[in-house]
Amino acid sequence: MEWIDVLSKNKLFEGMKEDTIWSMLSCLGYTLKKYKKGSFVWQEESPIDAIGILISGQVQLIKDDFLGKRSIVSVINAGEMFGEAFVCAGLKNSPVCVLCSGDSEILFLKFEKILKPCQNACVFHVNLIERLMRTIAQKNVQLNGKLDYLCKRTIREKLTAYLLSEHKKQKSNPFLVDFNRNELADFLCVDRSAMSRELSKMKQQKLIDYWKNSFKIINFDQIKIL
Amino acid sequence: MEWIDVLSKNKLFEGMKEDTIWSMLSCLGYTLKKYKKGSFVWQEESPIDAIGILISGQVQLIKDDFLGKRSIVSVINAGEMFGEAFVCAGLKNSPVCVLCSGDSEILFLKFEKILKPCQNACVFHVNLIERLMRTIAQKNVQLNGKLDYLCKRTIREKLTAYLLSEHKKQKSNPFLVDFNRNELADFLCVDRSAMSRELSKMKQQKLIDYWKNSFKIINFDQIKIL
DNA sequence: AATAAACGGTTGCATTTGCAACGAAAGGAA
DNA sequence: TTCCTTTCGTTGCAAATGCAACCGTTTATT
Numbered sequence: 001m002e003w004i005d006v007l008s009k010n011k012l013f014e015g016m017k018e019d020t021i022w023s024m025l026s027c028l029g030y031t032l033k034k035y036k037k038g039s040f041v042w043q044e045e046s047p048i049d050a051i052g053i054l055i056s057g058q059v060q061l062i063k064d065d066f067l068g069k070r071s072i073v074s075v076i077n078a079g080e081m082f083g084e085a086f087v088c089a090g091l092k093n094s095p096v097c098v099l100c101s102g103d104s105e106i107l108f109l110k111f112e113k114i115l116k117p118c119q120n121a122c123v124f125h126v127n128l129i130e131r132l133m134r135t136i137a138q139k140n141v142q143l144n145g146k147l148d149y150l151c152k153r154t155i156r157e158k159l160t161a162y163l164l165s166e167h168k169k170q171k172s173n174p175f176l177v178d179f180n181r182n183e184l185a186d187f188l189c190v191d192r193s194a195m196s197r198e199l200s201k202m203k204q205q206k207l208i209d210y211w212k213n214s215f216k217i218i219n220f221d222q223i224k225i226l
Numbered sequence: 227m228e229w230i231d232v233l234s235k236n237k238l239f240e241g242m243k244e245d246t247i248w249s250m251l252s253c254l255g256y257t258l259k260k261y262k263k264g265s266f267v268w269q270e271e272s273p274i275d276a277i278g279i280l281i282s283g284q285v286q287l288i289k290d291d292f293l294g295k296r297s298i299v300s301v302i303n304a305g306e307m308f309g310e311a312f313v314c315a316g317l318k319n320s321p322v323c324v325l326c327s328g329d330s331e332i333l334f335l336k337f338e339k340i341l342k343p344c345q346n347a348c349v350f351h352v353n354l355i356e357r358l359m360r361t362i363a364q365k366n367v368q369l370n371g372k373l374d375y376l377c378k379r380t381i382r383e384k385l386t387a388y389l390l391s392e393h394k395k396q397k398s399n400p401f402l403v404d405f406n407r408n409e410l411a412d413f414l415c416v417d418r419s420a421m422s423r424e425l426s427k428m429k430q431q432k433l434i435d436y437w438k439n440s441f442k443i444i445n446f447d448q449i450k451i452l
Numbered sequence: 453a454a455t456a457a458a459c460g461g462t463t464g465c466a467t468t469t470g471c472a473a474c475g476a477a478a479g480g481a482a
Numbered sequence: 483t484t485c486c487t488t489t490c491g492t493t494g495c496a497a498a499t500g501c502a503a504c505c506g507t508t509t510a511t512t
Contacts, residue, residue, distance in 0.1 A: 063377065071377035073370070085370075088363035095370055115356070130341070133359035137314035140362060143369045144299070144311075144321055150376040151289065151297035151415040153470070154498065181460055189377040191500045196461055198498090212460095379500070380468070407490055417470045422491055424468095 003032070003055045003105065009079040010053055011135040012128060024128075031108045041098035041106060042083075048094050050108040051084045057104025061096045062186075072187040074142070075101075075178065085136045087111040101183075149188055155198045158188045160223050163208065167217055174209075174216035229258070229281045229331065235305040236279055237361040238354060250354075257334045267324035267332060268309075274320045276334040277310045283330025287322045288412070298413040300368070301327075301404065311362045313337040327409075375414055381424045384414045386449050389434065393443055400435075400442035 004021055007013045013021050032055070035041060041059060042048060052059075054076050061073040061082060073096055076082045086094060088111065114128055145165065152158045162184075167175055177184065185192040202208045207223045209216045217223060230247060233239045239247050258281070261267060267285060268274060278285075280302050287299040287308060299322055302308045312320060314337065340354055371391065378384045388410075393401050403410065411418040428434045433449045435442045443449060 073373060085363045085366035088359060089367045091367060095367065129355055129359060133314060133355060133362060136359060136362050136366060137311045140311035140366050140369065141315045141317060141321065143366065147299060153415065189379065194499050420469050
C-alpha cells in the first residue's frame, strides 16, 4: 500500500525498511480512517486513547472559545503525528479540537500497545519509546517557539516574529505561508482586519511585500529593530 | 543527605527507595550547584547538555527581547525539572533564560547518561526513559494550557482565564498567586499598569477581590461569560 | 455561464492598551 | 529610627486594537 511510504517519513518509523514497518504495525495494531475537509477528528473533551498519524491531507489543532473565537494551536501535515503528548501525559480527553483543513487519512495507533513490550519481543519496540520521547520533546520546543510570537505585545511584532521565523525555517525569500489571512490571524491570536491593516502598513513602509500566500521580507534591518 | 528527599518527589525518581535513588545517581553521575537569587543558570543560547532538577528555591524560564521586555514562560519549583525537553529534542543551546527567583540548589544530570543503557544493566534505567517521556508530555500539556491564556485577545480575558485555572488547580477560594504584579504581567505578556488598571476595574465591578497575592473570585457567572 | 460562497482589503469608531510618570505603602538595610 | 529600594495603584495621552460593515475579487458549485 502506498501509505507505507508516508509512514517511513514519520518520526516513529523513519529509517525503517518497509517490511519492518509492516511487522511493527501488525504488532501494534492500527486503524486507518478517512475524513472530509471541515470535519472534526476530535472535539474538545473527546475521549482519546490513540496517537494519530496523518497519512494525507492536513489537520489543525484548534481551540474555540464560547464566543466562537478560534485560535489555531498548530498545524499537522502528512507524515506528522498529533495527540501523542496528550495520551502520553495521561489525558483521557483532548484539550483541543482536531479539524481537517483538507480531506485527510489518519492512522491511529493505540497508545497502550506502544508502551507495553510486545509479545514477539520485537527489537524495535524499546526503540519506539525513545523515538516517541524525542518527538514529544520536539513538539515542546515547537510550542515554545510559538510563545515567541504570542508573547509579543503588538500585532506588528507578532507578525514580524512569525515572518522572520518562517523565513528562517524555509531558508528562502520570498517564502510561502500555509495559512490564509483568516487562519494566520487565528494562529497569531489577533483580529483579521487589524492584521490586514498592519500588513498593508508594513508593505507601504517597504518592510515587507506579499502577494497571496507568498511573503517577502524587504528590509531586514528595520524589521528586526521594530 | 537531605536533598534525596526532594529527589524522591521528582517525576524521575518518585516512588523509589532512597538507596535505589543513590545507586541510580552513582550510575548516572551528577553535579550539584548553588545559585544566588537573581543569578542566571542559563542565558539564552547557553550550551546545554544536562537536565536540571531543582532541589531548593525557585527558578523561572524567561525570554527577554532586545528591548528588555520580559516574558515568563514558566516557573519551576523544588522537585521539578527544567531543560529536559530541550536537551531531549537535541537542542545544543537553550532557547530560554533560566533565572533564579530565589536562592537555589540545582542537581544536573547529563542527558547522554540517561539515554544510554548503563554498564550495570540497571533495571530502572529503561524505566527512566518512560518516566522522562511522561514528564515531557506533561510539560507539553502545561504549555498548551498556557496558550489558553495567551490566545485571549484582551487583558481582562487573559486575567480571568488565568485566575479561573488557578482557582481550579488549587481548589480553593481565595487562592494564592505565586507572582508579584510585575511577574504576573510578564507571565501574561501584558503591560503591568494596564493589568493593574484592569484588576482594579474587576474588583470595583465585584467580579473578583484581592489583597496582595491572595485572589478571590466573587462572581463566577459573570466572570465566565465575560 | 450563472450563482453562490470564500477570501482579502479598507475604514470609521469606540474601546483597550502600552507607556511614562507620579506617589503612596511596604519591606529591608544601615 | 532613618533611608533606600521595591512594589503597586493611578492617570493622562497617544497609539493600537477589535469590531462591524462594506465591497471587489477569486474560487467553487450547480
